[in-house]
């Protein structure tokens with residue numbers, strides 16, 4: 001066991017070092033935009049002999065990502081001052097680098113005390129299926145959570161009647177962010193359909209304004225955009241059927257969505273491949289681009305880091321064709337088997353799952369609470385509107401953020417989309433995605 005720990009620790013270290021050497025971010029993202037702050041007390045890196053240690057693993061570092069986590073850690077430390085908290089976050093949006101480090105640690109028998117994982121396939125098909133997680137039904141019962149989280153969400157973090165993690169939030173994936181001043185000055189309204197999108201984009205292009213900001217230095221952002229285009233074209237049932245294998249990728253509607261996606265790419269910033277998601281959102285914030293399609297971690301970045309005002313400095317709308325549909329991205333934390341202080345992990349999960357914890361985290365992160373009984377008044381106008389939208393909408397899982405299909409499939413999609421952004425070869429991407437579906441998705 002000890003040897004495994006050393007080996008996997010070494011492996012994780014080598015991966016992170018290699019990533020750093022490749023120029024990947026290791027501490028802070030949002031290079032053009034990040035607000036550098038004094039590190040808060042919660043950012044401990046060393047431990048005190050004799051104190052129990054809780055190691056929290058995530059990919060929340062840098063602008064738009066870490067403020068919520070640090071608030072949660074501070075809240076936990078105020079309640080459990082005798083615990084050393086190690087914030088083991090590995091930078092890279094959507095877990096670009098963190099997931100590899102986590103996999104190596106889990107395989108090496110060196111799990112962190114708790115780790116960020118999306119509800120759905122990412123949790124269930126990887127860690128639960130491999131027998132690496134403890135069930136948390138007792139915790140849900142003792143904390144009275146069974147009717148405090150939406151049933152759909154509990155289902156997403158359950159397998160065979162056992163609940164394996166606690167959702168800290170709900171992000172919305174299908175949001176179009178726009179610069180209010182640019183839209184007003186040009187007499188534009190946010191596009192509800194793809195036809196409207198292209199008409200708005202053409203007007204902006206004629207005026208020399210970049211219509212759509214993209215930052216696909218990390219390929220998941222392009223897959224995220226494609227996911228929203230697929231949803232807007234196929235509707236919720238067709239979209240879901242792609243990830244269950246009921247709808248093939250050579251379906252005419254998928255081809256249509258890919259053509260639309262390709263057309264949209266003609267309206268993005270030239271330097272998209274050099275930017276991460278924060279850098280892309282920053283183009284909209286600074287008035288150098290009009291729109292950005294991204295999850296509402298952008299709202300956290302805009303308001304918490306850039307101090308922008310919702311509905312004044314920026315506006316939002318569902319992405320074209322997706323009104324009434326809500327792409328659910330839920331970040332959750334569980335209890336891996338074999339950790340040193342399982343009771344301590346449960347104490348942390350209790351704070352994370354409490355009204356107080358969910359409020360502290362989500363007002364900063366841009367997401368809405370996963371619990372249904374948090375006071376909406378604590379949230380800004382975007383948060384309040386999103387809490388309402390969540391209740392009224394058709395909910396669909398995100399592919400790009402791990403809920404809809406197994407990790408191996410998501411990786412293939414990211415790679416295929418990355419190639420497509422450069423080649424624009426619709427037939428080739430359809431063939432690649434079809435092979436991935438045939439081999440990696442169990443048809444229902």
Ligand code: GAL
Pocket residue numbers: 059060065092093094095171297329330331401
């Ligand atoms: C998602 C995650 C969000 C946010 C985003 C960008 O996968 O659920 O909380 O961190 O990636 O990194």
